[in-house]
Amino acid sequence: PYYIDLNQNLYLQAYLHSSDPNLMVFVDTCVASPDPHDFNTLAYDIIKHGCVRDSSYATYSSPYNHCARFKFNAFEFISRHTSVYLQCELVVCRLGDYSSRCYQGCIGRSKRDTSS
Secondary structure, three states, X not given: OOOOOOXXXXXXXXXXXXXXXXXXXXXXXXXXEOOOOOOOOOOEEXXXXXXXOOOOOEEEOOOOOOEXXXXXXXXXXXXXXXXXXXXXXXXXXXXXXXXXHHHOOOXXXXXXXXXX
């Protein structure tokens, strides 16, 4: 466990250990939950499908493409849960492949056609 006070920034880094310099890492989704085994019932989206959901979330540049750095502000669930667990989904793509998920950014819901 990593202990941090409320409202402190939590800095994270995901690093891909690979000998291929042409790979890059993209943070697609990060969800917080008071239950390490359930990220659906009582969950808080920090970033979902590349779309930032928490205003304290920010990314930081890295000199390495295979490293993703980000931060968000620490919080607690409804003052009853002292522990918060994170589950993040990251995508690994080929550097320069602009059709890959890493270059698409935020993917919101597709709009439905209103015609009959």
